[in-house]
Amino acid sequence: MPIYLYWGSDDFAMAKAVDELRDRVLDPAWASFNFDKITPEQPDAAIFALNQAMTLPFGAGGRLVWLVDTNVCQQSDAQVLAELERTLPAIPESNLLLLTTPNKPDRRLKTTKLLQKYAEVKDFSPLPPWKHDEILAAVKRAAREVGIQLTADAVELLAESVGNHTRSLYNALEKLQLYALSAGSNALNAQIVDELVTCNTQNSIQLARAIREGDTATALGLVADLIERNEHPLKIAATLTGQFRTWLWVKLMIEKGERDEKAIALAAEVGNPKRVYFLKKEIRSLSLQQLQQTLPVLLELEVSLKRGGEQLSTLQTKVIQLCQICLASPRR
Template sequence: MPIYLYWGEDDFAIAKAVDALRDRVLDSNWVSFNYDKIPPDQSDAVIVALNQAMTPAFGAGDRLVWLVDTTLCQQCPPELLAQLERTLPVIPESCVLLLTTRNKPDGRLKSTKLLQKCAGKNVREFATIPPWKTDELVRHVREAADDVGVKLTGDGAEMLAQAVGNDTRQLYAELGKLRLYAAGRSNQAIGAEDVASLTISSTQNSLQLAAAIRTGDAATALAIVSDLIHRNEPGLRIVATLIGQFRTWLWVRLMMDAGEADERIAQAAEVGNPKRIYFLRQEVKNLRFEQLQKALPVLLELEISLKRGAQEMPALQTKVIELCQVLS
């Protein structure tokens, strides 16, 4: 039962994984016969996919049937579940059924449990890394650099992570340029200075917005908000980053006041690298716990208003000014 389930918001990472699976499964000379990509708007898409998955491969290689953006892990009528239960266990070994979805599978559904049982270790999550988890972003950069064949120094990896954030598509685009650059450098590792000069970095990001709010710099914060919105950054994503950053600062300030060691602070604040606590201490040393505590309800109010349909620009501007006043 060669069944794969890929899910998550990182569309580019899923696309790369699909391409890798396709290259592994299909013979290049028989792709037109053995590859079926079934879009979600196709009538009876699931039934079509199951029927195709039961069709033996032609010629060399195996068959790949890709059910794109399926909702089977969010909703599944009883008659469709019955069809899955009959078909999935008997799919030929020469056929691969791939299901992809952006949404997290609902573990309570029988269809999800069935797919997880049949797919086993072939269930993979492709989640977007939260922008405030800098350690994970650097690790992601290192893994991608190894995949592309680019050697980066430690500060080079950190600079690239800062430049591209959690945008996997941009990360691979920048690594492509760095690989060409490295070809003429006798295989030397690329450092932060070269990364900064060669890569395209967003001039403003949500973490810079959090830093401006932290210092009470309303003018800078409003300028960053304007830049983010004009670059089509979703308001809810901006707020999610701010909430994550302020929660981290709140935990650090609370544990500092309690006299805890860096290791304990890192554990409480969910910071993977305890060495980063030194810098977080510096960021919150001029703030009181009460200020950070008051900031979170403001951010939660902003999140609720955006989810209720408030216009992003005025809602963000109003709450950013309020936050700067709380923290100044």
């Protein structure tokens, strides 16, 4: 397919995918003739990119036209739409048109609908931090790509250490790859990962765990660290909401008498039913009522942040409230 639309804020993962397309399409000897990188600053960037996408390549290999940070899927433009309708069905098979944007495409726009018809669309949004199973799967895929073998406990620790940060994951895997080359180890275990990889302990999932335990001091320390590391407050709030919603669903299913872990996993949107066992242990000390009480507070946190409330103090206030809920009695 000669048309691709990449969107999302994981710029590291997107850059890797773009490099793969370049290697696949371009002949190195003719790359300077057949590669166009068109930025938003260029006049009529979208129209120019579509015209270039119709130009046959010189010499060997194909032609790659890259429209960077485009807004064609966020803003309506009759001229661009008309040019897309004329050009997309006619792009030569030797050429590849790539559109990238950090923003989610607006599905209501005709330009977006047209691109969805003709293009291969790929989402490069970071994985939600609370989707532990998907992060584990991403770690396994990246390890296979780099060419190193990890034991199950090493995969778990690496996922815990880097979370959903793709750049940190590949940086860690590069260290582990160098170690594997010198040590000749077939499979690296958690002890090696612990020695070589710096654990990113200041993450939102660990904040959720501190809140669950009612550990106010640790929770406030994590909030301060997250803000200092420029973690977006709304992202922190979304992670907390996702984690507490998962815990609530698991508790609700248990209270209803459900014992089938697959059924609980389905209701809680947990990809791996085996993880339900650990989730049940995590919420053992909390009542259903306590977990229900956390969601209105989390909603208030999100609303306050979206209305421009002072980020650090808003987070601190709501985190204290959440810790107090989790400490309240009775607990069962």
